[in-house]
Amino acid sequence: DTAVSQTPKYLVTQMGNDKSIKCEQNLGHDTMYWYKQDSKKFLKIMFSYNNKELIINETVPNRFSPKSPDKAHLNLHINSLELGDSAVYFCASSQGREGFYNEQFFGPGTRLTVL
């Protein structure tokens, strides 16, 4: 059984489009995250949600909007895509509200390419 799943795995789209990436975890975790890994393989936290409540919102353009319909899902919607948005986006989850004090479980990643 997949613990943290993301769809799609690959996403190729034109500049200016709007797209969504979905994430689901079946671990019963309370906290979910979105990370961005750029072309230099540098990971950076974007958002963190605990029980559908936004906990962390890094300095991310407001074209990025996370949505958590329930604590098992955290989707990422991106408006007006730009070339610089091309990256691999990882979803992750962890137990409890303590966030980064607990082990994180990562999804397989979504490779977004903006043309």
Next chain:
Amino acid sequence: KNEVEQSPQNLTAQEGEFITINCSYSVGISALHWLQQHPGGGIVSLFMLSSGKKKHGRLIATINIQEKHSSLHITASHPRDSAVYICAALSYNTDKLIFGTGTRLQVFP
């Protein structure tokens, strides 16, 4: 300069060798994570530690809070250990996770 620095950036080893990857940080931290990113891209959490030492199989992680330094050791390395190893420091002040740039390890048979 990154607040979290790893060394070396790249590391090659022969199967069976003892490996050490270093992580130094300049901020006060509450905890430190070690992650492994496989060649296929998947990321696995290896350790989360705030003091002392943790061991899991052939992997050992140590941290020295006073010296602001952590090490990841791999004993009896194997080609399947080939991956990028990433340390991430949990900032005490901001509660944010700051990632190092990773160490690419290749173990040859």
